[in-house]
Amino acid sequence: MNIQPPLLIVNDVTKTFPGVVALDKVSFDIRPGEVHALVGENGAGKSTLMKVLAGLYKADAGEIIYKGEPVHITSPLNARQQGILLIHQELSLSPELSVAENIYLGAWPTNRFGVLRKSRLNKDAQAALTALGADFGPNVRLGALSIAKQQMVEIARANAFEANVVIFDEPTASLTDTEKDLLFATIRNLRDRGVGIVYISHKMDEIFDLTDRITVLRDGQVQGTVQTSDTDVGQITQMMIGRELEAFFHRAKASFGAEVLRVENLSNAAHFRDVSLSVREGEVLGLYGLVGAGRSELVETIFGVRQMDGGEIYWKGRPTGRLTPRKATELGMALVPESRKEQGLVLGQGGRANISLPHPDMFSHATIMNVAEEMRVFDTYKERLEIKVTGPEQVLSDLSGGNQQKFVLAKWLCAAPKLIILDEPTRGIDVGSKSAIHELIAGLAEKGLAVIVISSEMPEVLGVSHRIMTMANGRMVREFLGEEMTEKNLIEAVSHDAPRETLAG
C-alpha cells in the first residue's frame, strides 16, 4: 500500500531497568503519511519505547535511523528540534500562559533585547492552529480551554516545529466522544500532510478506525507488525496474550458465606457512574480495567476517601450512609491503596508505628500508646507474613517493596477486617513476594474474609479471583464467572468503549 521509505526505523533497541528487560531487541518503523498503532498489555514496553524515541530514556543497545541517518536523541528538546514530538497522556502545558506561548514554549521569537515579538508569535501560532482547523485564537489563556482543545494546542506544536513524527500516548483517555472526533480529524489532517504518526492505545475500535498498521508488543518484544486492513480484533488480542498462565497462582477454595458488601448505583461525578457490585464472605472479586477506568476511585469512594454523589452502600445488608475512612474501618473494611509510598505507609517510621497507625483505639488507652501491644502485634505479623525486617523500629524506607507491602497488609489485617480491598497489591514487587501475597489472599478468603482485588496484571486477576468485573471509562462493563474468565474476554470487555460524555460535566 505504502511504498515510501520509512521516516524512522527502530533497530534492535534494548532497554533494561534493574531486574526488568523493558525492551528486548525491538524493531519497527514509521512511514510518512501513516498512522501506526502500538498495542500491548500494561507493562509490555510501549511507553518505554516512546520515551526512548522522545529522548526521555537512553537505549542500552540498538539504533534509531531517522531520515536515513542514525541519530542520537539526547533530550525532549533535541527530539523536538529533530522533528519528533511526543504528546503525553498528561499534557505538558502551562495553563497560565497563552495558547501561542504554549505552542512555542522554549522557542519564543524575540528582538535582540529579549522583548517578545508578540505579533509574530501570534501570527505563527495562528497559522499552526488554522492548519489544524482550531476554532480558538492564539491569544486565549490556555487554562480557559477544554482538555480536548488543550490537546490541540499540543498538537499544534507539530505544525509549528514542522514535526515529521508525532507520537500519541493514549490521547483519548480523558476525552468525550465529540472531542475524540475532533482529535481523530486532527490526526488524519497531520497524516495527509505526510507526517508519520505513532498511536498508542488500548482501545481496539479506535485502532481499527484510525490506523494503517499495527505493531504488537508483549513483554518487551515485538510480536509482529500487520496491516490493519488484513487483521481483526481476535488476531491482535491473541498476539497480545499468547502466553501461558503462570502456574504459581493459588486460588482460594470456593466456599461462600453471606453477603458482606453490596454497592448499588454508586456514582462519583468525575470518575464513575452507576456502579453496582457485591462480595460475599470467602469470595475473591477481581476488578479489571485499564488505567483511568475508575477502579481505584471506585474503591476509594466505597472506603470513604472520596465523596459519593449518588447510590447506596450496604454493609451486611444495612445501608451505611456516607462513610469516612474511620467509619469504614470500624465497620470492618480495610483498603490497601495503590501507591504504598504515598498512601499506604509512613516510610520514615518503623513497622511497629505503622501497624498501629489506623487503629488508635486498639493500641491506646486514654491517648497513651500501648507499646507492649504494638510489639506483640508486630511480632505476630512479622512471623505470619514472613517479613524480613531487623526489628520493630527499622524504618520502612530501608525495606524492599515486597516487605513494605507486607507491612501495609499487616497494618490492616491486625484489626481483623471482614472485607479487605487490595488495589494493585503486587505492583513493583519481586516475583517471590508476589506469590507470597497471592497465597496470603487465598488464605484470607479461605478464612472467610471477603476480598476485592484490583489489578492491571491480567494473569494475577485471573489467577486469584472467583469472579471478575470489568470496568471501562467509569462504567461496569461485564461480570465474568468460571469458564468465561479468559484473557480474551477481559481484553475485549475493557477495550469496548463505553460512552463518556455523561461523565465529563
Next chain:
Amino acid sequence: MTLINVQGATRDGNATLTWLFRNHIWLFLGLAIVIFSLASPYFLTVNNISNVLTQGAFIGILAVGMTLVMIDGEIDLSVGAILALATALAIGLQESIGIWPAVFVGLLSGAGLGFLNGAITAYSGIHSFIVTLGALIGIRGLVFVYTGEDALMVPDFSYTEYAEIYLGPVSITALIFFTLALFFQWVLSSTRHGRETFAIGDNIEASHDAGINIKRHKIINFTICGTMAAIAGILLSMRLGTAEPNAGRIWELWTIIAVVLGGTRLTGGFGSMWKTIGGVMTLAVLRNGLRLLNTPNYVELMVMGAVLILALLLDRLLSNHTEASG
C-alpha cells in the same frame, strides 16, 4: 488538570466577572479607602495620601522583586536583611569613598547577595525557603558586625535632601516604586524572560523539556530581587540619614503578605505587578488608616492578620468558583 474544569470559563459573557475574581485585591483596596474616608476626616487629604504612597513604597519595592521570585515558585526571606546591609554600606562608606560610590557599593551588595541566593538555590536543589532563611540570619549578623551594633550616621545631612524631591504630592520614593513596578510588569508581560517566569512556576517539567535554562532564569530573578532590596535600602538611608542595624526587620514578612494579598500565588505560575501594587497599597492604607484612628499597635497587627487570611480565603473561594462553573 482534572476533568472537572475542562468546560471552563470560556464564555465571554462572564469575562468581567472572571477578571474581578482574578483581581479581587482592588475590591479590598476600594473598600478599605471607603471605610477609612468615612471613619477619619484626615484620611482623604492630599497630605495623607502622599504619606501612604511613600510609606507603602519601601515594602512595595521589595515586593516587586518578591513577585518575580514568587511567580517562579520560589521565595526570598532575606530581603529585609539585604536592605539593612545596603543601608549600612551606603551610609558607612560615604566618609571614605564618597556618596555615590557608597550608594553604588550598597546596590552591588544587594545584587551580589541576590545572585548568591539564586545560585545556591538553583545549583544545590535546596528549597529557597531554607537558603534565604540562612541568608536572612547570616546577613543580619553581618550588618551587626559592620555597624558595630550602633546606628551609623550620615556625615553630611544634605544626603537626606534627595528623599525630599517631590513630583506634586508624590515623593521620589513612591515614584521609583511605581516606575519599577510598571517596568517589571512590562518585563513580565512582554519579554521572553518574563513570560518564562510564568512557564517555570506553572509547569517546571514542561519548561525544562522545552529547553528553557531554568537555573540561569532563577538566578536572574533572585538577583533582581536582591537588587530591589538594595534600592529600597538606599532610599531608606536617604530618608532617615541613619543606618540602624535593625532596619527592615520582619519586612520580608510584610512583603510576602503584600504580594500574597495581591493575589500572586505562593505556588508559582500566577501573579502580576498590578496585583502587587494592589496588595502593597491595601497594606499601606490599612496601616495608615488604623494609625489615624489611634489604634494600638497590637490591634493593628490583629487586623492585618485577619485581613490576610480573609483575602486568601476569598481568593480560594473565588478561584474554586471560576473553576467549577460553566
